[in-house]
Amino acid sequence: MSQRKHLPSIHVPHHKNTAGLETVVMPVPDVVKICMSQNIGAPCKPLVEKGDYVKVGQRIGDVDAFVSAPIFSSVSGNVKDIVQSRGSMGGFETLVVIETDKKQEISEEVVAPVIESFDDLIKAARDSGMVGLGGASFPTHVKLNPKNLDECKYLVVNAAECEPFITTDNREMVENGQDILDGMKMIMHHLNLEKGYIGIESNKPDAIENLKILIEQNEMNDVEIVTLPSSYPKGAERVLVYEVTGQVMDAGVLPAQLGVILANVSTIGHLGVYFKTGMPIVRRRVTIDGDAVSEPKNVFIPIGAQIADVIEFCGGYKKEPRKIVMGGPMMGRATMADDSVTMKNTSAILCFSQEMAEVKTETGCINCQRCHEACPFGLMPSIFAEAYENHDVDMLNRFNVMQCMECGSCSYICPARRPLSMTNKMSKIMVKEASK
Template identity: 35%
Template sequence: MFQLSHFKGGLVLDGHKKISTSSAIKPAILPARLTVPLQQHIGHTPELLVQLGDQVLKGQCIAKATDGISASIHAPSSGRVSAIDEQAVAHPSGLKALCVTIETDGKEQWCEPSALKQNYRDSSNQQLLNIISDAGIVGLGGATFPTAIKLQSCEPATINTLIINGAECEPYISCDDMLMRERAKDIVLGIQILQQVLAAKQTVIVVEDNKPQAIQSLQQALQKQAIDNIDVITIPTRYPTGGEKQLIKVVTGKEVPANGLPADIGILCQNVATAYSVYRAVYLDQPLISRIVTVTGDAINEPANFEVLIGTPMNELIAQAGGYTANIGGLVMGGPMMGFSLPNDTLPVTKACNCLLTRVTEDTRQIPAQACIRCGECAEVCPANLLPQQLYWYSSSKNFDRAQDLHLFDCIECGCCSAVCPSHIPLVQYYRFAKTEIWAQEKERKKSDNARQRHEFREARIAREKAERDEKLRLKKELLAKKKIEEEGQQAAVDPKKAVIEAALARVKAKKDNTTEKPKNTDNLTPQQQQKIAEADQRRQQKDNKDEAT
């Protein structure tokens, strides 16, 4: 049915998957403390719903998605909110971010089921989307883009092909593999919901040929339920086939236009784990509060897959997997090609955490980079068909314009180029550096444009005010001159000195009466600024109150 195609470049890598697939998915223990970061997805931080000391139930929404791109966050277990503060999170920067810490009570008490409890087939698309949105489901393949938004963003009935991504091309990671092996039926149910929402004409589950058991169990599940509008496609194992655009190219032979979305060519991709989460949300009314995490690598004693509550500290998970071997050298969240190394193992598991990869000391030592000899090996393997070494050249010399001309932003950071570089140049880091630098410059430019406008506005205002003042002064002078003539005519008896003092006193009084003078420059404000002003006013009020109180 499908004429398989292939993408240019890529690598055939050693899978290392068997390490973690020998045992079934294990449920992870309930930790005493769950640290749930509010920002676990691409987009805006959701709005906090709980306060310090609140009792929460398992599955209770603790942060609600804002407008635009955002996703809700739920309590992974029941307990008490013991802290709402900045905690170290799993991010390449190692910086802190706002987290809700829950001290679990061990009761695992679920919150009230929602009102909607009917067969999904009777539900409208909007109802289903609401369920998916309320469940805080995000793409679990790694991008963590809110799923409901992705589903909503495509025009109705424009999706010809729904591709369920079970490729899982990165070495070591096996969470999707295990999920497909053990919960194929649930995945298929989830897919059917997606099918209904999208009204997709055809649906395929794509799995790399190094996961025969997963393929088999998926096919069995489809047969058992006599589903004939979903196909399982086996594709050759090649990194990075699991990349959305590469996968589409392999399955359909079509290239997603650069700067475009798969939806533009009538295709939508969802990860198998995402489909499974959709099933859980719709059938079981369970939001996304746990995920399968592969704990693997060469420096762990009992590698396996675990079903882990979001917010679980990684070290507890590691301990459950038998702990590190003696030569532990590093910990990576994600796969060896695209994951990032973690500064320590006490960070919480998030929705994006598909794998914890332990690395032995020998592998973590830095090979010093040598000069680029322009061998072109990187260009050979680049799946985005870019010229990595020229991008490197321009990124390292901060010639960002030229880097963008060479399509820097089409780079998917798959790491193939770095992996094959004989000079061991950390190419991907150069691209990441250039990308973040360009974003920052763009922001900077917007800010400076804004500053220029405000500066010009201010100059104009000062000029205007000066002109007004001069005009007033002129009028006053004229008036005075007139008065003088009059006074001279009248031969005034009033002491002029006294008059001056009196006038000054009057001015002071007038000023006193007018203490609540309107602040300057409050015209042309954005809503955000107004909000800030309001906040400041509030603080001012509080301060005044305090002053009064004391």
């Protein structure tokens, strides 16, 4: 890969407090609540009924739609109820509530797939239930099957993990490096891809070292590690594609249109495991951190575990939590209560006290232009804010608000503490509404 100019980025405190902590397994809780809406696309319908006995790896939710991914039980036990609950986006979601028997009996459905062709691989990817584990939740079998597959040359593995606090991808690379390479091998072979790149921020030396050794041992001459500067948002899809391949990816363009199959590193690692064992995604590694948690950890959590149970496993709260974030502090989602449940895309649970969560008072814009300089795509958030206040859709369009990926860099850097990223989000909604 040739050296090229990097896109603008910002330096946020890394807070990678758990980077050196080996992942521990959380005991099976008394109850899990497995959500049927865990991917972009169609939500699943429950395949089980109240009173059914289910086992680990058993398919308990699915739907007949291409953009979807099945859902599996993470525990053995009895289905206690099937309920509707309000999700983090405000809509209602179906939850399958399972009372666990702690035996963790494995379902007879768990059988390693036979993969001899591209079609077998796509079927296996769907049967694994895999979605983008970095947070995007896009079904992986859809990503691996673009219309222009014959024009795709590269597999780009997103291992940047640029959000503060989160260290799950880092631990995946340190603890499960061979699974990642096994997943890459299978995908590159059946998709007929020429080259694999793993984009990793330079603040993960253990991960880089481990993968380098494994790539050599596996004689994978077609795989290269691309070390990226540790700055935010290097892991954003459009930024990573540019940093690795040099191609500019506009909003609305898919990586495959640029010849790239892009996937998160933990997604690839989990697929590597599925190809060998047939165990679908029933648990995932989650970083638990924040100043309100007694014992920050990386934890393997059964999908559907409630936050309160996870926090109890981490020694409980040491300060009253004022804000709980699922995902990273820059792009994660604040949750309403600690009875929220973990999903396939839950990379972190961050609990902050009043002191850490305090939102500083907004003041007037001083035209410093720091928000313009921070934007990876050279956008002008202060102009968007003005246009939004004036309901000026023409101006929003003229200054390309739809190119904003809501990374939060502009809000973070603004000395006036203006909620620019949120305003951009609202501006994009305004533009969409106006075009109807």
